Amino acid sequence: MSFVTTIKQQFEANENVAYGKKQSDYLKNNFSFYGIQTQARRDILKKCTSIYKDEIKTNFRAICWQLYQFPHREMHHAAIDVFIKEIKNNYQIEDILLIEKLITTNSWWDSVDTLAKYAVGGYLETFPEKKYEIIEAFSNADNMWLNRTAIIFQLGYKQKTDFNVLVSECEKHKQSTEFFIQKAIGWALREYGSVNPTAVLNYVNSTNLKPLSKKEAIRKII
Template identity: 65%
Template structure:
């Protein structure tokens, strides 16, 4: 986990961080589910935008294995952030899960008072 965190925070930009969050952090946590709460709580409460973003998007590709309660919790925690890359992460993570469970995402977005960019990104592919 120390190496993963270092990869995310060293010379970071969204494209590198997203790949690491999904393919390394996400896969690691799938194999070690007992570590999810501690790792995501620490990343989510960090002063690093890239660790915050990783806590939001690490479940990309989980599909039916997505812990939607955890995803919603991360969205709620960061929904007032003015940081563009956090706003986009929330929208992207919700849009990705929309492909698996559109009604849950639509209901959450409609009831959560998300800012417009997050709503737009989350429901971009909803027909």
């Protein structure tokens, strides 16, 4: 039996239809859910990965993509958890292709935000020479989730944030009518504002951001 088969069986064995309906409603009914709470899902994943750790370590990229083909959101979250754990300090230059596929498949904020921060953010720390090329491509893509990724990939960078890149992305997308883009701009600015509030306030006060973006950007500064 494989890791994918085993974790699917474990999720099915712990299905809670009523709670799954609530989870699906929360994500606007974009996905099916087994109805497993976060900690229980992680416990199941931990148990399964301990059994199949060798298989996962040697084949985690293919496993993650296989998990992503299932309709249930818990399978997607398991894929992301495995990917983030295994890819750390193990990036290959071509991994950005798989990361982009994961971002643009079964897309919603709960998957994209994790991939943006930990997968793209980590990849570009490993290959900083690829930063401008990749972020420009994501920013110009006809895909809102790639655009959001280009804005928020530096979450967690703190003092290492390239503020010029952040401002460039905010300027490019500041007139967007997409809720998730406006929210991303505010979130990214707010995060950087925790280490450089003056820079963020100066930028917010000197540009014409959408009200939601501005509100989110300065929420913890003033």
